[in-house]
Amino acid sequence: MRIEKCWFCSSTIYPGHGIQFVRNDAKIFRFCRSKCHKNFKMKRNPRKVKWTKAYRRLHGKDMTQDSTFEFERKRNRPERYDRNVTENTLKAIKTIDKVRSRREAKHIERRKKGKKAQQMREAVKELEQSISLVKAPSVLKEDPSLTLPKIKVKVSQALAENQPMEE
Amino acid sequence: MAAGFASKWSLVGRSLLGGLNNNLSSLLGTSNGITCSHSLSQQQRTFIQMRTVLKVVDNSGAKKVMCIQALKGKKGARLGDTIVASVKEAHPNGKVKKGKVVYGVVVRAAMQRGRCDGSEVKFDDNAVVLVDKQGQPIGTRVFGPVPHELRKKKHVKILTLAGHIA
Secondary structure, X not given: OOOEEOOOOOXXXXXXXXXXXXXXXXXXXXXXXXXXXXXXXXXXXXXXXXXXHHHHHHOOOOOOOOHHHHHHOOOOOOOOOOHHHHHHHHHHHHHHHHXXXXXXXXXXXXXXXXXXXXXXXHHHHHHHHHHHHOOXXXXXXXXXXXXXXXXXXXXXXXXXXXXXXXX | OHHHHHHHHHHHHHHHHHHHOOOOHHHHHHHHOOOOOOOOOOOOOOOEOOOOEEEEOEOOXXXXXXXXXXXXXXXXXXOOOXXXXXXXXXXXXXXXXXXXXEEEEEEEOOOOEXXXXXXXXXXXXXXXXXXXXXXXXXXXXXXXXEOOHHHHOOOHHHHHHOOEEO
């Protein structure tokens, strides 16, 4: 018994589910349900279909590289049955699954949080460097209120640079 | 179990319609409610019955064969069954000539066949390997993948000749 992966959506196929299509070049395509099978028959590329794992991995929506994926590699060597090994494997599966789902959730959270801090930093830098495109530097020197007020940015280097420049 | 029942029901439904007309794209089109904008029409795959043309995938000399009779099965032959066929197209110098009546074992069928673990297998085309009355293959090579359903039907020789076992 083997738990397969759907060729289209990469979900797990448990025994008794799905259809296996064998092409004449002996390549086997396994599908978890008729939705994936019908999409395949329509010749859709899973990398372009938004709800598949292939799309999500390709576009960085889901975690791609992690050490927990190493445990799920396909092994073709049959292992000799050992009760202790089996017991430990079953326990390990549970913990690895928990760790992986936690890491995936973290990845998505990090992605959703946005890059506000980085965008602020970039905006400050741009304003300081390119304000001369908008206002002439002589005008700026006379009326310092036109320049950017000093915001407490975490990057202390930028502030140190600014102070000698402004004076 | 439920999956087995569902597949049997769908097979019965398909065979009833298949006897009349194999191409049911129009029926599917109306039920879907979408105009057939994609090029592939979804076909209902049915049994191998009289007048079904099959590809021959061994080196016995025949190329295309038309089924005359499915031995076993009221509705037709499936993956792994034997059929009686007439050779419609053959290589010029082969063991089998055009017009000969031969037996064949279906090694690839476009209709899905349920496996004992509950999943279903289907192939890309309908293909047959010519055998004699005893069940021994006439040719010496088999091309393309073959299913391991043949082992249960005692066509071990074909499995040994095959390149891939699906």
